[in-house]
Amino acid sequence: AQKVTQAQTEISVVEKEDVTLDCVYETRDTTYYLFWYKQPPSGELVFLIRRNSFDEQNEISGRYSWNFQKSTSSFNFTITASQVVDSAVYFCALSGRSSNTGKLIFGQGTTLQVKP
């Protein structure tokens, strides 16, 4: 079975603080893909990043960075110097190659509130 766990339901920080959103996944596939999406109050999911299971390099994009560790089955997301516009629900998702459907398994989401 495949599963994604985002243990942090809600996080509240003050602007300019760094914040890390945790994501732990379970899968028996050797080939799989991990994703992060942002859902602002408008509701539309915005794609942030995709990682395949063979690429454990960390990635940085501006204030965003991602730490993928297969040894702990984690794909954590860090926002540096958070801003009010970062306030949203963030979802981690998994797609296993064996399903052959493209189906995404989503975590429950973490609501991030950045206060001015």
Add this chain to the structure above:
Amino acid sequence: DGGITQSPKYLFRKEGQNVTLSCEQNLNHDAMYWYRQDPGQGLRLIYYSQIVNDFQKGDIAEGYSVSREKKESFPLTVTSAQKNPTAFYLCASSIDQQGSYEQYFGPGTRLTVT
């Protein structure tokens, strides 16, 4: 602009009525998906289609139906058999049928049934 459109943004229906949610994409993607989101929860897959004239049930297909007559369009019908239809519905599409690439989402339709 390329993207996915869903209409309407808000939809209100009386219990016992069927309702159809629209989803259109001009990204030339083969795969399309319908998800349901309930408050405080992640997304759950209702139906998906990897190619025109073919679709498969997802995890919570009961009470829903779909069609895929054109590549660009994947409408979802919420039937009166769906016991708890009030939710936020999101349509997505992907260039890849097997999950190797990201899915792009529409703005969603918020359905309220009373």
